[in-house]
Amino acid sequence: MxxxxxxxxxxxxxxxxxxxxxxxxxxxxxxxxxxxxxxxxxxxxxxxxRSAQQLIPSYGPAPVQELTRRTLLTLRGAVDDAGRRLAWPSRFMLVGTAADVAAEAHSGMGHLAPHEARALAPVLREGAFEAAALDTDSVRTDxxxxxxxxxxxxxxxxxxxxxxxxxxxxxxxxxxxxxxxxxxxxxxxxxxxxxxxxxxxxxxxxxxxxxxxQPFRRTAALVSLAEPLDPDMPMIAAADDSWYFRPDEVGALVSPAETEPSRAEDAVPRPGDVERTIELIRGVAELPVTGILRAWTGLRTSPAxxxxxxxxxxxxxxxxxxxxxxxxxxxxxxxxxxxxxxxxxxxxxxxxxxxxxxxxxxxxxxxxxxxxxx
Ligand SMILES: Cc1cc2nc3c(=O)[nH]c(=O)nc-3n(C[C@H](O)[C@H](O)[C@H](O)COP(=O)(O)OP(=O)(O)OC[C@H]3O[C@@H](n4cnc5c(N)ncnc54)[C@H](O)[C@@H]3O)c2cc1C
Missing domain, CATH: 3.50.50.60 (FAD/NAD(P)-binding domain)
Structure with missing residues (x-):
């Protein structure tokens, strides 16, 4: 050439x-x-x-936490040319067994008793989880x-x-x-x-x-709800990595949180993945899903x-x-x-x-x- x-x-x-x-x-x-x-x-x-658009300071190993802390410094308060906010507060909560929460909750998260978690997210079912941890510095981005x-x-x-x-x-x-x-x-x-x-x-x-x-598949979907969630409710993730959900303008965003190796491709959801996730979430939270509006899969790529x-x-x-x-x-x-x-x-x-x-x-x-x- x-x-x-x-x-x-x-x-x-x-x-x-x-x-x-x-x-x-x-x-x-x-x-x-x-x-x-x-x-x-x-x-x-x-x-x-195709992401969940969440920035969680306590998520990931130490170098990632450091990069996240610095990224948040530049994004907090930032607006685009049209005056739209580029980031705003959106807390993040882990729920699960005491052992899973203890293993997954990184430094920077505060531990909560189940009744304290339910006060922040009343959709959580009583008796459905043993422990919770909260990151109050987490933000959402557009x-x-x-x-x-x-x-x-x-x-x-x-x-x-x-x-x-x-x-x-x-x-x-x-x-x-x-x-x-x-x-x-x-x-x-x-x-x-x-x-x-x-x-x-x-x-x-x-x-x-x-x-x-290595690319890894991860699926997410927007679902409509019979009753809207409180927009201030934290994003909630199972401490065993089996699902997460959070309020969204149109209802809720849900994900099976899978980490499944894939080749590099334009990935698409597999039939039934989102429906199974909704069922799993319903075991822990009252999520009155009326329909799946849109589902997608993206590739999260990492070295060993x-x-x-x-x-x-x-x-x-x-x-x-x-x-x-x-x-x-x-x-x-x-x-x-x-x-x-x-x-x-x-x-x-x-x-x-x-x-x-x-x-x-x-x-x-x-x-x-x-x-x-x-
Ligand atoms: C369901 C899901 C939820 C997620 N949630 C979060 C979250 O809440 N917070 C967070 O921080 N991250 C999240 N992520 C991860 C985040 O989305 C990715 O880390 C990020 O988007 C990767 O960006 P990228 O620019 O590296 O890759 P990409 O967005 O894939 O961009 C790479 C681009 O390179 C182009 N390209 C490839 N080969 C060539 C070529 N030969 N010539 C020209 N162009 C080429 C591709 O077309 C592509 O557009 C999530 C991911 C998924 C799938």
Whole structure:
């Protein structure tokens, strides 16, 4: 593949128009020459439009909690151009056996007796659970408003966004990469792999060793209710990971909370999954479901150690990983974008040879750690 007059010269080419790629695009906007390519005809077509939109500070291992804490700092009080709130308080509660709640409740959650939990969520059935724990710092986001906000900031900062542009060819040229994506051609000093469930496939296309990133299915549905839930009721999750539900503008959002390996694909719900989940939830809560309005499945993608991957590839200069966010892609998004931008902007020479990560969290996310490399 040769450069032509129509090849775009950029410092950073971001592959993937989900929350990861778009957060980075808005963070880099105006700071260097950036383009973003998305395979689908619209942004956030895959997992980023299929989440529960909840940001839970106590959820996940320590590096994820740190990224979530920083992301919340940027999102609290933020509004988009139309004045829509990008985040608002929405508590999170675990219920279950005493052993399951003790095992699942991370630091930062307060333990509740069943009657205290029922006072916050009267739909919970008396005697249906032994223990509960509450995260009062959890927030809800509006995923599509947040995506739109990043898109708008990126575009106004000069980022060229190309949808319908799957990367199909890539080769190393000098200090960078020559990349074909849809009808476009790019000469990029750095390529950011924000390809979600396809991150390992994209690496292979670039001749870069994969990291063992595994997509896992997770389904959710919006259901209508005979009686609306109190909108201030916490999101409630079974401590044994068998379901969760929360109030939603149209009724309730429910999920079987499954974590089932999948290939990278446009995943769809399996018949009966949502109905079985509603039955399970009804064992613990009075949820007067009148119908299933919409159901969907997305892919949560993680490496073997369950931590996201952020940093330059150890063996392929100019190939940067921003992947493996699993079930934490929204709650870690702003902090991951900030750290990724910090590494990418660390200087021309550093851009070429790769920058060593600096903070403890960045070290924990560095792709060097993954055993598939050894
Ligand atoms: C049911 C469910 C509930 C969830 N709830 C939450 C929650 O409450 N809070 C939270 O923080 N997270 C949640 N998550 C996880 C969160 O949605 C993900 O971590 C996040 O969306 C991942 O974003 P991403 O940008 O990495 O991936 P994606 O949104 O999948 O974006 C990757 C993009 O890359 C594109 N792409 C792939 N290959 C190429 C190529 N060759 N060329 C060009 N483009 C390419 C794809 O088309 C895709 O659009 C949930 C997930 C699910 C499924």
């Amino acid at each position: 040769a450069t032509t007059d129509s090849t775009h010269d950029v410092d950073v080419l971001i592959v993937g128009g989900g929350i990861a790629g778009l957060s980075l695009a808005s963070e880099l906007a105006g700071k260097c020459r950036v383009a973003l390519v998305e395979a689908e005809q619209s942004l956030a077509y895959h997992t980023s439009s 995923a599509l408003a947040l995506i739109g906000d990043h898109e708008s900031k990126a575009r106004s900062g000069g980022v060229a966004i190309h949808v319908g542009s799957p990367v199909h060819t890539a080769q190393r040229v000098g200090a960078g990469w020559l990349v074909g994506a849809g009808a476009e051609g790019f000469h990029a000093l750095n390529v950011v792999n924000a390809a979600g469930a396809w991150a390992d496939d994209l690496a292979i296309l670039f001749g870069v060793e994969r990291l063992g990133l 150690d369950g931590l996201p991957v952020l940093g330059f590839d150890p063996e392929a200069p100019g190939f940067f990983w921003l992947a493996g966010q699993g079930g934490y892609g929204f709650q870690t998004s702003a902090a991951m974008a900030e750290d990724a931008a910090g590494q990418l902007l660390a200087g021309a020479e550093a851009l070429r040879v790769g920058v060593r990560p600096v903070s403890e969290t960045e070290r924990a996310l560095d792709p060097h750690r993954l055993s598939v490399r050894r």
